[in-house]
Amino acid sequence: MKEIKVGIIGATGYGGIELIRLLSNHPHFQIHAVYSSSQDGMEISEVYPHLANILYTLKKIEPKEMAKELDIIFTATPSGVSSQLVPQLLKEGIKVVDLSGDFRLKTEELYEKWYKKPSASIEDLEKSVYGLSEWFADEVKESTFIANPGCYPTATLLGLAPLAQKKLIQPNSIIVDAKSGISGAGRGLSPIVHYAEINENLKIYKINQHPHIPEIESILARWDDQIGHISFSPHLIPMSRGIMSTMYVQLNKEFSAEEIHQLYVNCYEDAPFVRVRKLGEFPSTKEVSGSNYCDINVTVDERTNRVTIVAVIDNLVKGAAGQAIQNGNIMMGYDQQTGLNVLPIYP
């Protein structure tokens, strides 16, 4: 059985160590080397003692060397870093799954408006495929460069896709009230995620200003170009992991809760990582923790003909490292579930 040699760039962030955790049980992907621009030369176990028995020395990023040794690279680098780095890797002919936001938007203007940073070039933007593989697996399969979806967009798009794709949504009617555990903010120090400040606290931030908004809107527009703008409010929840996206949508036709629920069941019957829950049973974030599942349910308020959709994921798995491996599996011709078939950790 061929062994796929994997590199992880940005191995010392939360996305990076989650890749290490998940890949350590992958039957075909073998971590060949881990890279860090800021901490090269250190052992990974010095940075993260929970990896005490893992022997990886963090290496410098050298694209030419990597090309010789690696089959695929996961770049878990911050926005603004990937846009510089990934084109060099692509030039060397390595397959790349990029976990940053740098290649998810398809025009330079849109990127620079929302990220307030210089964009990658339009040529490079166009090379990437958006890796929401439940909907774009065919493109992923053919691609060598995946822009891995953001954490909020993953839950939100999986939640909205069945309605958007059937063109059932009234223009400009989508409201996304998104909630994330604190690991979503990364490992960088900040007063906002200082324990004593965010513990026992609930914080709303970047209302209608989060860079995941254009990502969601542009993918929705691929399914329904009349769908318009969304209102999007992210909140920080005092827990380490988990995202819940609570979505409110005005339908353009009348449906019962049963009909809409059935639509979702049908849409996702072949998607092993999407669990549409039983009618009336709504998912909690802990019910997918540590796993690659996205659990979803819907209901209709007959008084207002408004749909409420709830989608939950583990932000570091389905919202980052897990989905990246799922994309890597598809790119490499493996079953998408390979190495990802673990149950949620509960309680």
Add this chain to the structure above:
Amino acid sequence: MKEIKVGIIGATGYGGIELIRLLSNHPHFQIHAVYSSSQDGMEISEVYPHLANILYTLKKIEPKEMAKELDIIFTATPSGVSSQLVPQLLKEGIKVVDLSGDFRLKTEELYEKWYKKPSASIEDLEKSVYGLSEWFADEVKESTFIANPGCYPTATLLGLAPLAQKKLIQPNSIIVDAKSGISGAGRGLSPIVHYAEINENLKIYKINQHPHIPEIESILARWDDQIGHISFSPHLIPMSRGIMSTMYVQLNKEFSAEEIHQLYVNCYEDAPFVRVRKLGEFPSTKEVSGSNYCDINVTVDERTNRVTIVAVIDNLVKGAAGQAIQNGNIMMGYDQQTGLNVLPIYP
């Protein structure tokens, strides 16, 4: 200075002990006795060791005796208990602030539809005044019987009132995404609020089915009878205290964020417990914890002409015991801030 003799019924619930905490520093209200139907004869400190130095023996509820001894009673009893008990107290001529949901709705049908319990009689329902004193202080002042607002309705109505009262809201356009700390579920045991189940978890429940919905809708209708139905999704947040109500409203005219913010500033300039935050600064729940404040802010999404309003309270203070004392102060002719002028506890 006259001392007001206070009784607390349901002293062993979280609302009850919060009344004890806050009243222990009230200059005029004196706790005369505390009552419990289930634990009478016990010392309060046996039930709650944090009150180790407080000497109250829980007494049986005997309305006639109470009438002789007390000036005002706070009933922190569960729904379905107050509806039986409060009429007996009123008959004895005692002033009552009821913290339950039993007298907040104004028809028997509405109560029974949403609470699935027998209602108090229409005569008794009509006796009560809804104690959202920022808006109904004149009625509270004249009343002897207050239906203290629910926790979600307090944050939600204070957040929506300026727009509703100016009739700026499109019919059926209000969406309330409400989040509560776990103490809101009370002290009753249940798997849902078992620590290992709800810690590191985020749970949505009773979507469009929570009994606070008709309470919110009927008060909104007093300001604008075209306002229609709301969508309402409550969520449990893994923290002990705090409510955030995130509200989305479609305006029927165009406004800038500055204009709407100014409207809120003007509305609440004489409300000492409502702090409309600076333009652009949104409140977190911890910033009001332990206090009677409701902090609010608003913004407008120019892309959709939709307003997002954020209101936070401590569910046990402004959402229960604090607001009850505020109402008691007004009924008794004291400044509403008496005994409530404490800063939030942070961090």
Add this chain to the structure above:
Amino acid sequence: MKEIKVGIIGATGYGGIELIRLLSNHPHFQIHAVYSSSQDGMEISEVYPHLANILYTLKKIEPKEMAKELDIIFTATPSGVSSQLVPQLLKEGIKVVDLSGDFRLKTEELYEKWYKKPSASIEDLEKSVYGLSEWFADEVKESTFIANPGCYPTATLLGLAPLAQKKLIQPNSIIVDAKSGISGAGRGLSPIVHYAEINENLKIYKINQHPHIPEIESILARWDDQIGHISFSPHLIPMSRGIMSTMYVQLNKEFSAEEIHQLYVNCYEDAPFVRVRKLGEFPSTKEVSGSNYCDINVTVDERTNRVTIVAVIDNLVKGAAGQAIQNGNIMMGYDQQTGLNVLPIYP
């Protein structure tokens, strides 16, 4: 490759679902059936929605039937249940790993004194082997019935064993200050583990009265019969998982920190699940979360010749289900790490 048919009794407790989680990735052990005395007939996913895609109907416990179908049974039943049930299973000739405390003590008197329940018979007590496999693997290998160690004893005994076995401990000098996450208290409802009561709280309980005390003392006595009594204080920590045992021991000879550290390194060099950390680096509970590791370190206070030992485990993995599978592996002739080689989940 032969498939081992596994049954889980008590599948709806936290130990039970952790067995399901871990066994779902075991290459040889196949969950054949799950059993519950109280919820038979229900789907496991009705009890635990995080298992939404798992199809197990909870079955009645019928020892004769089980004997025909199963190779090994894990009994994750409460104390007092196993003592009745396990002898019936043994009689049918099935291999058993019992996760309860019912067979860990070796006299009826000791059990009844500490558990305040009727003991299993002395004959049955004597059949079991204590499954601390880092120290008793030879016995485990030959056994058909394992008393799986308790959560506190696992961390504590792995921490004390190197000193006890070398007879370096002054009699009656051991103090164990033990701390556990709340899942250790199980899924049974109780005010003590009601979210609002134990969140943001730190509680000491059963000082010198916990039934894990005689378990620890009797195993220590196997290594050093002069070791005497321990002082043992368990504490509840507001987190879901994790145990830290902080141990204080008076040495009967003088040693440097380096010497004692080296003793530990040597003792555990062949134990894949015990990670003796680098000199001076002490483990935190999260660094083993979700994994079967026990991380340990030691230091010596030269001012008092007292050793401080710190050992951490995940109470549900190494402290319960993981260790049970480790024992099952050894009993069945597999490498002890089979199916357990997963990294901690962090953060």
Add this chain to the structure above:
Amino acid sequence: MKEIKVGIIGATGYGGIELIRLLSNHPHFQIHAVYSSSQDGMEISEVYPHLANILYTLKKIEPKEMAKELDIIFTATPSGVSSQLVPQLLKEGIKVVDLSGDFRLKTEELYEKWYKKPSASIEDLEKSVYGLSEWFADEVKESTFIANPGCYPTATLLGLAPLAQKKLIQPNSIIVDAKSGISGAGRGLSPIVHYAEINENLKIYKINQHPHIPEIESILARWDDQIGHISFSPHLIPMSRGIMSTMYVQLNKEFSAEEIHQLYVNCYEDAPFVRVRKLGEFPSTKEVSGSNYCDINVTVDERTNRVTIVAVIDNLVKGAAGQAIQNGNIMMGYDQQTGLNVLPIYP
């Protein structure tokens, strides 16, 4: 009634804002000005939005100006800052309560050994009185300069004092297993107290190396100069507030649990902030949260003649700001409870 003009230096730390919270309800102490060396010119509400309605501009520290305006200053400055600043304030004749560790040790050598910083001069060290007012109120009353006890020493010394003062403790037998909520680490950013790292985690640190060790030992030696050294292990607990000190002591005579308990009851019968709990009932940290109480209980393990003592405080109140105000009250001739008579906030 004379108003005491108070200044707070270091107002933007957690000790500082807790002083603001508590003093806002003090009938005699009036906050005249708040000072910050790093953020002068800012409004306190810009730093801490929970103080949105409080109008204090942070002022520069100018001892001469302060002397003209203020009656008493609370210095909630970090170690190494107070040692420089406080002597200047004293020279101006202002009364000072210093919340830092800079004046608690009584020789320069001891300070520099444990704090690894230059000490204040021996002259200045000797000017201060150690403000554990339950035991040294007479000295506090006569003093103009208080070294306010550290958080761990407060709980630990109140727990050990009755035994130490009666000389009942075997030399070198004291073990202190101390646990603190995360606010004890202050507001400074660090990976250790980054939310995602310390949430759901339990961390031991600075074993036998914490600078509170010599503070505890030197005060114990005032009561019993044979008491020797302590073993001291501090732990970080994933909660915002609260300290529990679990202490293990070998007695030099035999006593029953009842006798020792009675000794504690007698010792503290006139101490309004120390609540010795009923025999057999051990305190939890949440039971004192937000209050100035120290709750204590003891038991004796007859098997080893070892006493276990448990003492809990709110680290920011009795362990910092509350105790500082208690000392200020005594210095100024007020009842020690003035302004501090609030119940714990629970749940």
